[in-house]
Amino acid sequence: MSKARVILSVEQLSKQYSGGFQALDDINLDIRRGEIFALLGPNGAGKTTLIGVICGLVNASSGRVLVDGHDNISEFRQARQRIGLVPQELTSEAFSKVWDTVSFSRGLFGKPPNPEHIERVLRSLSLWEKRNNRLITLSGGMKRRVLIAKALSHEPDILFLDEPSAGVDVELRRDMWAVVRGLRDRGVTIILTTHYIEEAEEMADRIGVIRGGKLMLVEDKHTLMSKLGTKVLTLRLMAPLTTLPESLNDFDLSLSEDGFTLDYGYRSTVSQPSDTPNNIAALLAALAEADIEISDMDTRQSSLEDIFISLVKEQP
Amino acid sequence: MNLQSVKALYHAEMARSLRTILQSVVSPVVSTSLYFVVFGSAIGSRINEVDGVSYAAFIVPGLIMLMLLTQSVSNASFGIFFPRFSGSIYEVLSAPISYVEVVLGYVGAAATKSTLLGLIVLGTASLFVPMHIEHPFIMLLFMVLTALTFSMLGFVIGIWADGFEKLQLVPLLIITPLTFLGGTFYSISMLPPFWQAVTLFNPVVYLVSGFRWSFYGNADVSIWASLSVVFLFLCISLALVAMIFRTGYRLKP
Missing domain, CATH: 3.40.50.300 (P-loop containing nucleotide triphosphate hydrolases)
Incomplete structure (x- = not known):
């Protein structure tokens, strides 16, 4: 500087x-x-x-x-x-x-x-x-x-x-x-x-x-x-799932108890280049291939507070 | 020299006294006047002359000195202790002001207040007791030097004290007894020889004696010894203040 x-x-x-x-x-x-x-x-x-x-x-x-x-x-x-x-x-x-x-x-x-x-x-x-x-x-x-x-x-x-x-x-x-x-x-x-x-x-x-x-x-x-924050994509499904198909195993997904909601955690694009397997386009394509229909979607970015807490909790 | 800062500190301290004029001015004047009434007029009328002056007139310099010492110490000690106590001292410590300037502001204001009080008490005494001042310039010099020296000592006490009890400890348990035993109400020539010798170890004797000399031209000890003691006190107080600021004692962790 x-x-x-x-x-x-x-x-x-x-x-x-x-x-x-x-x-x-x-x-x-x-x-x-x-x-x-x-x-x-x-x-x-x-x-x-x-x-x-x-x-x-x-x-x-x-x-x-x-x-x-x-x-x-x-x-x-x-x-x-x-x-x-x-x-x-x-x-x-x-x-x-x-x-x-x-x-x-x-x-x-x-x-x-x-x-x-x-x-x-x-x-x-x-x-x-x-x-x-x-x-x-x-x-x-x-x-x-x-x-x-x-x-x-x-x-x-x-x-x-x-x-x-x-x-x-x-x-x-x-x-x-x-x-x-x-x-x-x-x-x-x-x-x-x-x-x-x-x-x-x-x-x-x-x-x-x-x-x-x-x-x-x-x-x-x-x-x-953008470096330390994470994003979560929430997908609302048309029909509930009981288990995740094997074709989705490459994605960091979690299924809600009622089977209607899928949460996908991913890094923002600055730190996670879009050509890696874990990206939204690939996920949506994999979902379409598995005949899983989506009714709604939403994204949420982790706050500075989340980042701060994760930083100060880390062991020296 | 950052005169603007010194002025700000000085005015703030003087304003504090004006806000508490009953405690700062009226109270010491009334209590000292009571001494004149009780010891000067009531009891003094039954006592013979001391060193060639009436007893009432004899005790005037000692009483002014008593008030001057206690007020200088308490004004200056409270002036610096309260910002430490409340935490507002942060502002002084973070200001572009040197330690000498901080002392000038606080001690200057405390010494001004004490000197003004001394003059007010002197004026009040003249209402009760007929008297004259042989060496008015030396009297004023003594008053100002004593006020400065003991204000500086008060400043040191205000920094040293970590509670209100300690703040009162030195004025009540050291200054007041030393002043009472320092010839305020008597000439040390009235004491037996042994106690005369012991009394000479009391530094306040030299202050009271020198101050009395400026009024009536006679004293228990020589005026030069008295002036030397005042300057010695001044040097000790200056050294203590310098040490405090050099080390940050009780001011900066």
């Missing part, structure tokens, strides 16, 4: 906590400018530690992080001013007002006051009406919005969203996705960790899977789904 396209580079990053727990193990990762990157992994996989090291909250044991070419330790000012962080926990000064706390964040990141920008951010997150409310009076979802507003207050180039959908309702989640897409359209790079695979599937350009502190894969979302 060309250096100009890379906005964040993580090189041979490891983190071992004082108790001996290896949270990150030789992580190498390049994030492209302007993409939405979803980092998936089970609890304790190292997602939050990785974000913590990049943002300066956790000391790395070894390795380095470059933010737009700036080392996040020796050039921490240039590196950190490009980053906005929305943490997983709802942490805030409970008695501050929304406007004050968001303005404070902007100042803390070294930016001069800009009430117009703060107003834009608050309006985009439906917080404008709440600007004079104290944080303690807000609901969990509203507090989550405030944390996003704080992270956006200094106009970062990279936005980290650590479990942004934790504890928020469907409406807010959809609103947040719209905000995130809007940010991406304006050139902001988004890195999110999430337990909601649906979120990654919906929004991400690329997916990274981390487990046990190791980055298992980084792949374009569509490539990942």
Whole structure:
């Protein structure tokens, strides 16, 4: 990947906590400018530690992080001013007002006051009406919005969203996705960790899977789904079958108990060339030859969640 | 120097005090004024002059110092402890701000609050007790240096504490007793020789004595010894803060 396209580079990053727990193990990762990157992994996989090291909250044991070419330790000012962080926990000064706390964040990141920008951010997150409310009076979802507003207050180039959908309702989640897409359209790079695979599937350009502190894969979302995903063709039969004819033994078929439904599992065409025996045309021809008539058919692709579960369940 | 960030931290801390003005300002002023009324006017009227000044006037510098030490420590310790406790410290740690700037923001605000409180208490005392200040510049210098030093110590305590109990431990069990035994209410020349010698190991004696010198021109120990102790405290506090940030102690895993 060309250096100009890379906005964040993580090189041979490891983190071992004082108790001996290896949270990150030789992580190498390049994030492209302007993409939405979803980092998936089970609890304790190292997602939050990785974000913590990049943002300066956790000391790395070894390795380095470059933010737009700036080392996040020796050039921490240039590196950190490009980053906005929305943490997983709802942490805030409970008695501050929304406007004050968001303005404070902007100042803390070294930016001069800009009430117009703060107003834009608050309006985009439906917080404008709440600007004079104290944080303690807000609901969990509203507090989550405030944390996003704080992270956006200094106009970062990279936005980290650590479990942004934790504890928020469907409406807010959809609103947040719209905000995130809007940010991406304006050139902001988004890195999110999430337990909601649906979120990654919906929004991400690329997916990274981390487990046990190791980055298992980084792949374009569509490539990942076509490489590792499977499809199922469901055929509804005109008459029930009691057993499958021998001529169909070459196909990965399963017959339902009532004998009316045949499921055919196959790889998508990217990883399964169409000239192999296991393809739909050959199956349909074999069914016709065996005088099995079809009344209906349907296909279903495995979701990112299915792929994720199969990945994290694999033994190292 | 990222002045914008320092300003933001400083203003946020000052705003926190304004939000809690009853606790931050009114409470210490009222409680110190009660000392003036009880020890200065009521009991003090039956006590002879101490070191050439009335007892009521004698205890004013000590009481201001008592308030200054406890408020500096508690303001600064709470200022950094609460964001750690609530988790909002993540924002400070991820901001493009150096450790020196973080300390300037938190400690600067705590020291400002304590100094302002000291001046308010001084003004309040002058309503109860007739007094004069012989060296107003040295008095102000002492006040600011003490507020800075003990705010920095409070900052260290706020990082060290892992609960509210520890937060109160040092101010209640160390600072207050040392101040009471440091010549706030008496001149150490009133003690038997053995206890005079023991008292000289109490660092607060030098603070109270030097501060009192700036008011009345006489003190238990020399002004230079007092100033040296303040600077020594300042250096120790600075070294502790530097060590904390260099190692990330209790801030960064």
